[in-house]
Amino acid sequence: MRKFFSSKGFLLTVFVYVVFLICRCAGFLDLYFQEILNLALINVILVVSLNVATGFVGQLTLAHSGFMAIGAYLSVLATRYLTFWGDFRFVIALIVAGLFSALLAFLVSIPAMRVPKSFLLVVTLGFNEIIRNLIINLAGSSGIRGIPYYSNFYVIFFVAVLVIFLVYLLLNSKYGMACICISQDEKLAKSCGINSFYYKIAVFVFAAFFAGVSGGLYAHAVTIILPDMFTYEYSLELLAMVVIGGLGNLPGSVFAALVLTFAQYYFGFVRECKFILYMLIMIIVLVFDPRGIVFLIKSMFSRRKKIKNNKNEQGEKIDIA
Amino acid sequence: MSLLSDIFDCLRSGSIYALISLSLALIYVFYGTISFINGEIITYGIYVFAFFYSGGSPLFWAFVLACVSCCGISLLICTLVYKPLRKHPRHYGLAASIGISFLFRNLMLLIFTPNAIKIKSTISGYTKIFSVPIENTVLATFFIFLIITLGGYCFFKYTKIGRLISAVSDNPESAMVFKINMFSLSFMLNLVIGVLLAAAGFLFSSSFPVVDPYVGTAIGMRALVGAIIGGLGLINTIPACVPYALLGGFSVGIIETLAKSYISVQASDFVIYLILVVYLIINYKKYKYKTGGELL
Numbered sequence: 001m002r003k004f005f006s007s008k009g010f011l012l013t014v015f016v017y018v019v020f021l022i023c024r025c026a027g028f029l030d031l032y033f034q035e036i037l038n039l040a041l042i043n044v045i046l047v048v049s050l051n052v053a054t055g056f057v058g059q060l061t062l063a064h065s066g067f068m069a070i071g072a073y074l075s076v077l078a079t080r081y082l083t084f085w086g087d088f089r090f091v092i093a094l095i096v097a098g099l100f101s102a103l104l105a106f107l108v109s110i111p112a113m114r115v116p117k118s119f120l121l122v123v124t125l126g127f128n129e130i131i132r133n134l135i136i137n138l139a140g141s142s143g144i145r146g147i148p149y150y151s152n153f154y155v156i157f158f159v160a161v162l163v164i165f166l167v168y169l170l171l172n173s174k175y176g177m178a179c180i181c182i183s184q185d186e187k188l189a190k191s192c193g194i195n196s197f198y199y200k201i202a203v204f205v206f207a208a209f210f211a212g213v214s215g216g217l218y219a220h221a222v223t224i225i226l227p228d229m230f231t232y233e234y235s236l237e238l239l240a241m242v243v244i245g246g247l248g249n250l251p252g253s254v255f256a257a258l259v260l261t262f263a264q265y266y267f268g269f270v271r272e273c274k275f276i277l278y279m280l281i282m283i284i285v286l287v288f289d290p291r292g293i294v295f296l297i298k299s300m301f302s303r304r305k306k307i308k309n310n311k312n313e314q315g316e317k318i319d320i321a
Numbered sequence: 322m323s324l325l326s327d328i329f330d331c332l333r334s335g336s337i338y339a340l341i342s343l344s345l346a347l348i349y350v351f352y353g354t355i356s357f358i359n360g361e362i363i364t365y366g367i368y369v370f371a372f373f374y375s376g377g378s379p380l381f382w383a384f385v386l387a388c389v390s391c392c393g394i395s396l397l398i399c400t401l402v403y404k405p406l407r408k409h410p411r412h413y414g415l416a417a418s419i420g421i422s423f424l425f426r427n428l429m430l431l432i433f434t435p436n437a438i439k440i441k442s443t444i445s446g447y448t449k450i451f452s453v454p455i456e457n458t459v460l461a462t463f464f465i466f467l468i469i470t471l472g473g474y475c476f477f478k479y480t481k482i483g484r485l486i487s488a489v490s491d492n493p494e495s496a497m498v499f500k501i502n503m504f505s506l507s508f509m510l511n512l513v514i515g516v517l518l519a520a521a522g523f524l525f526s527s528s529f530p531v532v533d534p535y536v537g538t539a540i541g542m543r544a545l546v547g548a549i550i551g552g553l554g555l556i557n558t559i560p561a562c563v564p565y566a567l568l569g570g571f572s573v574g575i576i577e578t579l580a581k582s583y584i585s586v587q588a589s590d591f592v593i594y595l596i597l598v599v600y601l602i603i604n605y606k607k608y609k610y611k612t613g614g615e616l617l
Contacts, residue, residue: 247413
């Protein structure tokens with residue numbers, strides 16, 4: 001933990017927070033930018049939590065927006081019908097939303113983790129559509145309007161930092177090592193005595209918990225929720241962000257979520273052909289360097305430089321015949 | 322009479338699904354990835370066929386052009402994406418596969434526009450066999466299906482190139498020791514896959530002569546279920562997997578037709594996926610011991 005507080009990422013986070021506060025007090029930031037920043041931070045929560053399931057353990061799930069939908073609807077119900085505790089009920093609503101989607105994820109994962117890995121994709125996709133159709137049937141396709149605005153920048157920023165911190169702790173523990181081992185070679189992991197079934201379920205539930213929480217944040221930031229916001233295409237968008245940032249790459253996924261969300265809202269053509277661009281970049285990253293787009297760009301430039309100086313990675317001279 | 326028409330529907334949709342699930346099994350055995358893209362390739366093939374056929378070119382040449390374009394797309398995707406991802410863990414290939422499928426569908430939406438196009442009818446009328454009227458599309462579908470599957474089986478079993486393909490899929494490392502040219506083999510395999518997919522698209526469009534960019538997706542997914550039921554991941558050699566994949570695809574066609582006529586049209590998808598999940602959970606142990614808990 002001491003390592004975390006002295007790490008570059010933590011210092012950068014504090015720096016960004018202070019800069020944001022100064023800019024906001026000085027009035028540099030317009031309202032549009034602040035709203036987009038909130039959405040981008042919600043995407044950061046989603047992408048980081050999905051990266052734990054997809055990148056570290058290798059469970060490709062497309063049910064993330066379904067869990068988000070459950071969180072959004074439940075938290076809205078909670079803030080509407082909990083009349084006591086004033087504004088503190090929002091926190092209760094978020095926790096309820098997260099816990100309920102985690103419970104649902106646990107129930108789903110018992111059969112879903114028995115299905116071979118490739119078909120987990122299809123099963124979770126089907127699960128997402130089931131949730132969406134259930135919501136349409138129970139709450140109507142017109143959605144809920146007039147939700148109170150609770151989730152300001154500070155709440156979302158706090159949750160995002162909390163998620164990143166938890167994932168960082170997980171990664172640097174022996175459990176994180178076990179997760180990475182499962183994703184690389186499941187047979188080897190089993191031969192070392194790692195209970196892969198248990199890890200898969202635990203990680204799936206963890207991801208679903210934060211998906212539910214971010215759903216609650218999303219509902220109280222946008223103040224309107226519709227069932228059509230939570231299609232499996234949104235899950236695929238999140239998966240693309242995870243892969244572009246790098247499978248199993250924590251700073252990469254934060255970076256990818258921020259940049260891609262801002263690009264979507266500031267440039268019209270990105271929103272127009274969102275899927276074509278995202279999928280194209282995702283495939284390029286997967287084929288050339290699955291560690292992430294930052295590594296890909298870095299290796300592209302460094303290779304050119306290396307050939308210029310006739311040096312290899314350790315700085316030794318190599319002969320080019 | 323309704324039973325008879327059910328049987329003909331089974332034959333028709335079963336043949337189409339069997340062709341696609343055979344192509345899926347071939348890609349899986351050779352490249353080691355489940356391919357979600359095949360449905361989109363079918364849609365693309367139908368578009369190419371419709372473009373040339375309604376442009377006035379004869380049926381045969383339109384079909385050949387569709388075959389060539391399907392083969393080209395399949396070869397491009399397999400060599401550029403699936404082959405380099407063989408050395409990574411399996412879920413990388415899966416993510417790439419579903420990514421390409423979405424990319425391709427959205428590209429088709431952009432190029433061909435989401436409006437449905439009507440295709441000029443290719444096969445029509447009835448033929449009486451033993452005083453039972455049978456639609457010509459059913460006959461043609463079954464006939465083409467038989468020719469292609471028999472041809473494919475003989476190709477992999479008896480010709481030299483087919484034997485080489487099965488050798489490479491069995492053990493790529495030792496095949497490289499014997500200096501087998503991988504690129505020409507993957508070209509030949511994709512030729513077969515392109516013909517299978519174009520034929521499936523042609524047969525589908527002869528029965529349902531309307532095409533939009535979403536046509537192939539549902540067929541591709543159901544054919545994938547067929548391939549899984551036919552032992553995808555359990556039988557990993559090429560001539561052996563052919564009859565099982567065909568059987569799996571055919572059984573999905575039969576289940577779909579029965580569910581459509583005896584339960585309801587909306588329930589057919591649900592029944593198919595339910596059967597898939599039950600099948601996977603029952604056979605979990607088999608996959609576990611063969612492939613280490615994952616469908617490779």
